Amino acid sequence: MNAARDALPSAGVEESRASVVRLMVPTDANFMGNVFGGSILAEIDRVAFVTAQRHARSTVVTASIDRVDFLQPVHVGDVVDFDARVTWVGRTSMEIWVRVTAEPASGGTRRHVGEAFVTMVAVDASGHPVAVPPLALANDEERRRYEEGRLRAEARGRTRHRSNAPSSR
Numbered sequence: 001m002n003a004a005r006d007a008l009p010s011a012g013v014e015e016s017r018a019s020v021v022r023l024m025v026p027t028d029a030n031f032m033g034n035v036f037g038g039s040i041l042a043e044i045d046r047v048a049f050v051t052a053q054r055h056a057r058s059t060v061v062t063a064s065i066d067r068v069d070f071l072q073p074v075h076v077g078d079v080v081d082f083d084a085r086v087t088w089v090g091r092t093s094m095e096i097w098v099r100v101t102a103e104p105a106s107g108g109t110r111r112h113v114g115e116a117f118v119t120m121v122a123v124d125a126s127g128h129p130v131a132v133p134p135l136a137l138a139n140d141e142e143r144r145r146y147e148e149g150r151l152r153a154e155a156r157g158r159t160r161h162r163s164n165a166p167s168s169r
Helices: 037-056 140-163
Strands: 018-023 059-070 078-089 093-104 111-123
Touching: 018 037, 037 059, 037 078, 037 093, 037 111, 059 140, 078 111, 078 140, 093 140, 111 140
Parallel strands: none
Antiparallel strands: 018 078, 059 111, 078 093, 093 111
16 A cells, blocks of 8 residues: 555544534625525535544645535525535545534524535645545444545546546547
8 A cells, every 4th residue: 555644543534523603694695695605615615624634634725526515595694514524535635525504593493404525635835745544434324425435536536537638629
């Protein structure tokens, strides 16, 4: 395998898990009074960054955000919880799953409003990729999510290689 990576102690999913709670205010709203998707995406990227940096124990950058699902609208006055955890790690990259829930600030039912998968890459001070610790899996759910993440990473790799191919024009 990779000597640099093998020398790193593994880290568990719960060790790097991060959560951000944010009250959505009028400056987050679109013309319909719902929260801009871009505001939600920015928070997803931030919490994924924290989670990935905790796991990698180094600086990380966003490589891709894919499979973003906006399931229900988020409204001004909602308290939104962004919960992130590592689902898969490669040699230098990690997939972070972010689950988004919302509830009215005045109280009420918590709703699952979105989720996303974010790929982060660990980098050194020069911006070159560096090895990340292996992911220690503690239970069947984590093993299932890891396998699903591995399959998504392979699919991303195939898509990335196709998009970098020379044009046939």
